[in-house]
Amino acid sequence: MLIIAHRGASGLAPENTLAAMEKALELGASAIELDVHRVEDQLVVIHDRWLQRHTDGHGLVHHSTLAALANLDAGQGQRVPTLWQVLECIDGRCDLNIELKGRNTNQPLIELLSQAQLQLGYQPQQFLISSFNHPKLMRLKQLQPDLKIGALTASCPLDYARFAEELGAYSVHIDVNFAEPEFIADAKRRGLKVFVYTVDEPEDMLELQRQGVDGVFSNLPDQARATLGSHTIAPGHVWS
Known part of the structure; x- marks a missing residue:
């Protein structure tokens, strides 16, 4: 992760x-x-x-x-x-x-x-x-088709991650308060990476790991590394 x-x-x-x-x-x-x-x-x-x-x-x-x-x-x-x-x-x-x-x-x-x-x-x-400005991301993707984009949301949409797929996004970035298992599973089915923000509680980190998310945004990266241990990915070219 x-x-x-x-x-x-x-933090x-x-x-x-x-x-x-x-x-x-x-x-x-x-x-x-x-x-x-x-x-x-x-x-x-x-x-x-x-x-x-x-x-x-x-x-x-x-x-x-x-x-x-x-x-x-x-x-x-x-x-x-x-x-x-x-x-x-x-x-x-x-x-x-x-x-x-x-x-x-x-x-x-x-x-x-x-x-x-x-x-x-x-x-x-x-x-x-x-x-969060999806029209802006769409215009950016039109200008630079090879650029990876991530679609942010602070809700759980009715059609889950469809909006991100339609943008041609690499990833969907979900508020931890709306990281429902169905949303995460839908995003994964659409071939999207799933990143969740902002995750500072160890219990949340472990639960999201169990659900198969690809990464978490944290104010406390040292605590996140200590919690997730060997499951963390070292710095480098990680947007694969």
């Missing part, structure tokens, strides 16, 4: 910061998940639309500037990194799940992933792009 560090090792360092990414690598997470918004012509790594929860700033992320973001404290003296800074930090040592937030992220993402392959040595298969 994959242990995907949720916003980095966010142990400020979420979506370089410190959280380094901590996830140190703890042997199979892969790292992070969130991006567009600011000016770049993608910045932050979860919320508003700055208040993550930083000592105020206002909407997309109304900010790169210069202003660089001066904010994202916790313990950490800064809000750009996606490029995170890619440099990780340096291809594990695969990434990039969740798209906000507006107009597709084109800068495509350009940045190409740049990462040329300049940093990443392989195309190291990236999995996810979003």
Whole structure:
């Protein structure tokens, strides 16, 4: 089973910061998940639309500037990194799940992933792009047919994982509160990988393992590794 560090090792360092990414690598997470918004012509790594929860700033992320973001404290003296800074930090040592937030992220993402392959040595298969915005994922897949996409949901749809199959998704990402056995089984029948978020309780991890899910997003990758033991998959090219 994959242990995907949720916003980095966010239970142990400020979420979506370089410190959280380094901590996830140190703890042997199979892969790292992070969130991006567009600011000016770049993608910045932050979860919320508003700055208040993550930083000592105020206002909407997309109304900010790169210069202003660089001066904010994202916790313990950490800064809000750009996606490029995170890619440099990780340096291809594990695969990434990039969740798209906000507006107009597709084109800068495509350009940045190409740049990462040329300049940093990443392989195309190291990236999995996810979003709750399914029309955005559909457009991205049309622009980059070979790119792996993951369809997020925070519900248990009537037709289970059909929406993800119709998008041509590689994976479906299910809220732990809606990870019903029937939903998981349907996704597997459709040939989809099943990843469940956000899973920090050992009992949940073991139950999801019994149900055959392919991975869990966890804020505590060290605890997840201790719980799942030899069943965990080491970092590397895990989006197979």
